[in-house]
Amino acid sequence: MRKPISENIKTWAQEIGFSDIGFSNITHLEKQSDHLKQWLNKNFHGEMSYMENHFEKRTNPAKLVDGAKTVISVLLNYYPEKKQSANTYKISKYAYGKDYHYVLKDKLHKLLEQIQLEFPETTGRAFVDSAPVMDKAWAVKAGLGWQAKNSNVISRKFGSFVFIGELIIDLDLSSEIPDRQDMKNYCGNCTRCIDACPTNALTPYTVDARKCISYLTIEKKGDLPSNMQGKWSNWIFGCDICQDVCPWNSKLTPHNEKDFIISDLLQNMNKADWQNMDKAFFKKTFKNTALERTKFEGLKRNIEFLNNKKMVVK
Ligand code: SF4
Ligand code: SF4
Numbered sequence: 001m002r003k004p005i006s007e008n009i010k011t012w013a014q015e016i017g018f019s020d021i022g023f024s025n026i027t028h029l030e031k032q033s034d035h036l037k038q039w040l041n042k043n044f045h046g047e048m049s050y051m052e053n054h055f056e057k058r059t060n061p062a063k064l065v066d067g068a069k070t071v072i073s074v075l076l077n078y079y080p081e082k083k084q085s086a087n088t089y090k091i092s093k094y095a096y097g098k099d100y101h102y103v104l105k106d107k108l109h110k111l112l113e114q115i116q117l118e119f120p121e122t123t124g125r126a127f128v129d130s131a132p133v134m135d136k137a138w139a140v141k142a143g144l145g146w147q148a149k150n151s152n153v154i155s156r157k158f159g160s161f162v163f164i165g166e167l168i169i170d171l172d173l174s175s176e177i178p179d180r181q182d183m184k185n186y187c188g189n190c191t192r193c194i195d196a197c198p199t200n201a202l203t204p205y206t207v208d209a210r211k212c213i214s215y216l217t218i219e220k221k222g223d224l225p226s227n228m229q230g231k232w233s234n235w236i237f238g239c240d241i242c243q244d245v246c247p248w249n250s251k252l253t254p255h256n257e258k259d260f261i262i263s264d265l266l267q268n269m270n271k272a273d274w275q276n277m278d279k280a281f282f283k284k285t286f287k288n289t290a291l292e293r294t295k296f297e298g299l300k301r302n303i304e305f306l307n308n309k310k311m312v313v314k
Contacts, residue, residue, distance in 0.1 A: 005119075006176045012114045013074060016107050017257065019158050020075040022142025023177045026061055026068050026168075032137040033059035039206065046210040048219055054132035061133060065125050067170040070177070072111070073135070073142040076104060079161035081254035082262050089274045089303060092214065092238025093161060095290040097260035102288065104128040104165040112167055124169030135164040146185045149204040150193035150242040156186065159249040186248070193242035198232045202242060213239035217302045218294055224305045236274070236302040237291055274303055 006023050013021040036058065045051040057063045061071060078094055094100060108126035116122050127133040136153045139145060145155040145162075152160040187204075194202045201211035209215035213235050216224055232239070243249055265285060282296040291299065 004176045005171070006173050008118065009072065009111070009115060013111055016110050016114075017076070018074045018107060018111075019077040019162065019255075020144050020155060022073050022139070022144045023173055024071045024073065024138055024141040025174050025177050025179075026071060029059045029134055029137050029141075032134055036134070042208075044206065044208045044210065046215055046219070047221060048209065048215070058132040058134055061168050064127075064133065065123070065168045065170065067123075068168050069172040069174065070169050071138045071142070072167040072169065073139045073144055074104075074108065074111075074165050074167075075139065075144055075155055075158060075162040076100070076107070076165070076257065077158045077162055077253070077255040078257070078260050079159065079249075079252040079254055080260065080262060082267060084262065084266070085268055085270070088234070088270050089236040089306070090234045090240075091236060091291065092240050094163070095237055096262040096266065097257075097289065099288055099290045099292070100163045100260075101128050103257065103259050104163055108165050108167055112169070115167075115169065115171065119171055122169055122171045124167050124171075126165065126167055128163070128165040133166055133168070135166055138166055139164050140183060143183055146183045146187075147205065148185070148193075148246070148248075149187045149191065150202060150246065151205060151207045152243060154186070154246070154248050156248075159252045160243050160246060161249065161252065190247065192245045192247070196241050196245040198241065199228065213241075218298075224301065229305070229308060233306065236299060236306065237294060275307075 010021050039045065040052055062068045078100065080093055080096055083093070084090060105126055105128050108128070112124055112126060127135070129135070136147055139153045140147050145153040148154045148160065150160070153162070153164060154160045155162055194204065199211045199213060201208050201213075209219070211228075213232050216228060217235060217237055217239070277300075279296045282299065286292055294302070
């Protein structure tokens with residue numbers, strides 16, 4: 001008997017280095033579309049006006065890829081073995097190594113090429129945060145995890161320190177894809193993430209980005225709001241608090257992706273090194289990393305904000 005196509009794709013994904021993979025038939029994401037509408041209506045997206053764009057495409061990928069039939073969702077573990085040294089300014093673990101957009105896109109393109117070798121007629125596109133795709137919703141639909149109270153997708157095997165990406169393709173796998181209900185939610189009565197968030201940005205399953213350190217340190221332009229002064233310490237790019245406290249992240253297996261390994265330099269930077277950093281050092285050290293998103297000026301602003309000083313750009 002012929003092996004199901006999805007089984008072959010799983011094997012290739014494993015060979016390429018993805019941690020997990022799942023499949024969904026293309027549907028309109030009605031429930032998630034309502035949730036997104038409510039989130040936007042409450043202005044929880046702050047200045048991320050791009051979240052308002054392409055609403056139809058966001059909830060209906062058939063509008064993104066002609067003839068789309070299947071969403072292939074992938075996870076890539078980024079939980080690091082080596083972390084930043086203690087007592088320094090912290091950056092989110094996802095930003096330790098090479099920018100994940102490059103790494104995931106590269107792997108997704110390899111997977112698409114492999115599928116096209118077997119099925120040359122197939123067309124599709126790879127997405128990593130870069131286009132209007134609701135990646136968490138598709139990952140949940142594909143059975144890779146549940147959307148947790150801290151709003152992250154948690155995989156029972158890999159926790160929540162996982163990148164999510166998708167291939168949307170016109171290959172019809174509907175005869176192989178089970179029609180799933182959302183995966184069971186394993187948060188139970190736990191509220192650790194909500195209790196630990198220093199800025200009260202979390203209500204179960206929803207983040208008010210305007211209060212979230214991750215948004216404030218990365219996406220927010222201009223000055224940081226003075227009512228946030230003193231609410232957190234040491235985070236200068238992102239925030240992992242609501243993930244670090246999660247019991248599902250307490251016994252994780254570190255990733256083995258060489259591109260994500262923290263450099264010795266970054267690992268050992270102390271507070272003085274961060275404070276004395278100049279633009280040339282920033283450009284050289286953080287080229288092709290996620291830190292480029294804030295630019296040098298943004299990172300400096302975040303450091304000065306923690307120190308309650310006016311920003312001085314060297
Ligand atoms: S990332 Fe930090 S600030 Fe944002 S919700 Fe989680 S704990 Fe709160
Ligand atoms: S800390 Fe508890 S409530 Fe929050 S995501 Fe983890 S399991 Fe769910």
